Amino acid sequence: MNIGIIGAGHVGGTLGRRWSAGNHTVTFGIRGEPDEQLRQYMDTSGGAARATTPIEAARGAEVVVLATPWKETHDAVQQLGDLSGKIVIDCTNPFKPGLTGLDVPADSSGAAQVASWAPGSRVVKAFNTTGFNIMANPKFADGAAAMFYCGDDVPAKRVVDALATELGFAPVDAGPLTVARQLESLGLLWVGLAIGSDLGREIAFRLLRRPPVQ
Amino acid sequence: MNIGIIGAGHVGGTLGRRWSAGNHTVTFGIRGEPDEQLRQYMDTSGGAARATTPIEAARGAEVVVLATPWKETHDAVQQLGDLSGKIVIDCTNPFKPGLTGLDVPADSSGAAQVASWAPGSRVVKAFNTTGFNIMANPKFADGAAAMFYCGDDVPAKRVVDALATELGFAPVDAGPLTVARQLESLGLLWVGLAIGSDLGREIAFRLLRRPPVQ
Numbered sequence: 208m209n210i211g212i213i214g215a216g217h218v219g220g221t222l223g224r225r226w227s228a229g230n231h232t233v234t235f236g237i238r239g240e241p242d243e244q245l246r247q248y249m250d251t252s253g254g255a256a257r258a259t260t261p262i263e264a265a266r267g268a269e270v271v272v273l274a275t276p277w278k279e280t281h282d283a284v285q286q287l288g289d290l291s292g293k294i295v296i297d298c299t300n301p302f303k304p305g306l307t308g309l310d311v312p313a314d315s316s317g318a319a320q321v322a323s324w325a326p327g328s329r330v331v332k333a334f335n336t337t338g339f340n341i342m343a344n345p346k347f348a349d350g351a352a353a354m355f356y357c358g359d360d361v362p363a364k365r366v367v368d369a370l371a372t373e374l375g376f377a378p379v380d381a382g383p384l385t386v387a388r389q390l391e392s393l394g395l396l397w398v399g400l401a402i403g404s405d406l407g408r409e410i411a412f413r414l415l416r417r418p419p420v421q
Numbered sequence: 422m423n424i425g426i427i428g429a430g431h432v433g434g435t436l437g438r439r440w441s442a443g444n445h446t447v448t449f450g451i452r453g454e455p456d457e458q459l460r461q462y463m464d465t466s467g468g469a470a471r472a473t474t475p476i477e478a479a480r481g482a483e484v485v486v487l488a489t490p491w492k493e494t495h496d497a498v499q500q501l502g503d504l505s506g507k508i509v510i511d512c513t514n515p516f517k518p519g520l521t522g523l524d525v526p527a528d529s530s531g532a533a534q535v536a537s538w539a540p541g542s543r544v545v546k547a548f549n550t551t552g553f554n555i556m557a558n559p560k561f562a563d564g565a566a567a568m569f570y571c572g573d574d575v576p577a578k579r580v581v582d583a584l585a586t587e588l589g590f591a592p593v594d595a596g597p598l599t600v601a602r603q604l605e606s607l608g609l610l611w612v613g614l615a616i617g618s619d620l621g622r623e624i625a626f627r628l629l630r631r632p633p634v635q
Contacts, residue, residue, distance in 0.1 A: 308602065313527040340634065347629040350563050355610075381610065382617050388522065389613070392606035396569075396595065399603070403596050406630060413627040415561040416620060420554065 208366075211236055211268030213261050213283050217339035218298055219274030220248035222374075225342070227255035229373050236264025236287075262288050270294045270366065271328075277301040277310065277317060284324040291327025294363045296370075297387070298334040300394040306403075309391055318357075318387035331358035331367045332387040335394045338401060341411045342374065351377040352411030355393065357386040379414050422580075425450055425482030427475050427497050431553035432512055433488030434462035436588075439556070441469035443587050450478030450501075476502050484508045484580065485542075491515045491524065491531060498538040505541025508577045510584075511601075512548040514608040520617075523605055532571075532601035545572035545581045546601040549608045552615060555625045556588065565591040566625030569607065571600040593628050 208231050212219045215235045227233035233256040235245060241258045249256045265271050265287040275283045277299050284290075301317035303310045311317055318332040333356035334342065345352040354376035358364050364380060371378040381390060393412065401408040422445050426433045429449045441447035447470040449459060455472045463470045479485050479501040489497045491513050498504075515531035517524045525531055532546040547570035548556065559566040568590035572578050578594060585592040595604060607626065615622040 307599070308528060314522060347631055349629060350627075352629060379614070380618060382613055385521070386610070386613060389606045389610040392603045393610065396600070396603040396607065399596055399600060400593070400628075404594065406628075407633050409631045409633055411629045413564075413629050414614075414620075415563060415566055415625045415627050417561055417623045419621050419623055 208232070208270055209234070209268045210270045210272060211264035212272045212274060213264065213287065214273065214275035214279070215241070215245040215248070215258070216274065218334065218342065219272065220245055221339040221342045222272060222274065222298075222334060223256050224248045224252040225374055226370065227252040230255070234259055234264040234267060236261030261286050265290065265293070268293065270296060270370070272296045272298060273321065274298045280317070280321065281324060284321060290325040293328050294366055295321065295325055295328045295330045296334065296367060297321045297330055297332050300335050300391055302395060302398070306395060306398060309388070309395065316387035316391055318384055318391070322384065329358070329360040329363035330384060331356055331360070331363050332384065332390050333367050333371065336390055337397055337411050338408050340408050345375040345411065347411065350413050351375055353377050353379050353414045355379045355381045355390050357381040357384055357390060359384045377413065422446070422484055423448070423482045424484045424486060425478035426486045426488060427478065427501065428487065428489035428493070429455070429459045429462070429472070430488065432548065432556065433486065434459055435553040435556045436486060436488065436512075436548060437470050438462045438466040439588055440584065441466040444469070448473055448478040448481060450475030475500050479504065479507070482507065484510060484584070486510045486512060487535065488512045494531070494535065495538060498535060504539040507542050508580055509535065509539055509542045509544045510548065510581055511535045511544055511546050514549050514605055516609055516612070520609060520612060523602070523609065530601035530605055532598055532605070536598065543572070543574035543577035544598060545570055545574070545577050546598065546604050547581050547585065550604055551611055551625050552622050554622050559589040559625065561625065564627050565589055567591050567593050567628045569593045569595045569604050571595040571598055571604060573598045591627065
């Protein structure tokens with residue numbers, strides 16, 4: 208697939224590096240020249256990733272990945288042109304300063320706002336409930352990390368499910384886009400555990416399953 | 422320990438049955454006579470659990486477990502008398518009707534409200550992020566379910582950690598009581614997955630860990 212990645216920090220860089228190594232065509236949409244960090248991600252991608260302007264990256268993409276800091280996400284989406292029909296994977300987390308909560312109304316979510324900014328696009332919330340280090344390697348000794356996702360467009364969710372599986376995640380369809388509120392809260396829980404406890408960043412959620420009780 | 426359980430539905434009944442089987446003294450605080458369901462829980466507890474009034478159950482308890490429907494929790498706490506110094510485990514979930522969100526202000530949580538209703542008590546949020554069926558048996562083929570808890574009283578959290586471990590959970594200290602907002606949101610995610618997807622109720626969150634990357 209042609210994947211355009213908007214925001215080339217650690218999350219966007221890691222996702223782009225790994226998908227391009229998996230034979231997708233990845234284009235980073237950035238302003239200006241690639242910085243040293245992005246150059247490293249592109250160098251280790253097997254040469255299949257390149258960088259261009261955000262609007263160019265989105266124009267050629269079937270899947271647009273938003274991996275911007277939340278405060279820059281509105282402007283970034285506005286600068287991408289018409290996204291209708293495209294799959295938009297929203298990896299952002301609308302955390303308040305100090306990680307005291309979510310910086311969106313209680314009956315909304317970052318993903319709901321993204322959907323309102325990109326009418327006609329097919330928004331899936333995903334890749335926001337764990338760190339870039341886990342995206343680099345979701346495999347643990349006792350199983351794969353879960354990748355929870357949600358959205359209202361079922362075929363778009365199937366694409367995201369496959370993209371998560373390719374990275375080694377155990378994907379979990381968490382339901383409609385309204386569930387994004389809970390997934391963003393789960394992202395906040397992950398960050399709180401990763402930086403606020405002595406567990407560190409090498410942690411991930413998994414969903415255990417067993418057969419129904421008869 | 423002497424454990425008083427307020428609210429004897431499936432969650433309170435299951436926790437009480439299992440802790441009384443583990444040599445704790447469990448007292449269910451109920452209004453009126455035990456119903457058939459509670460009788461079954463008490464019958465399978467090895468005879469170590471009994472039922473009395475809520476205020477009596479709380480009076481003799483070192484640990485008071487709130488397992489009431491959210492809408493009844495305020496009145497229930499008011500009827501327990503002085504809880505100061507006691508450990509209060511808040512298992513409730515302030516879900517809105519239709520499971521559309523949390524029925525508390527965005528900068529608060531059910532646990533924060535419980536703490537305000539029971540001044541001087543040592544509130545720990547726990548046992549709200551999974552179903553009673555998982556509390557009956559937290560062991561899965563690929564590991565134990567996590568039991569996330571949070572609170573501001575460290576010794577009280579150690580007691581809850583031990584009580585969760587006794588049931589077979591892998592306890593996770595998620596931080597201060599402000600994290601209860603995220604744990605209640607996680608409870609909502611669990612319910613949404615359990616009843617809104619085809620996964621069913623035999624699911625649980627686990628926290629995967631691995632050593633820090635050098």
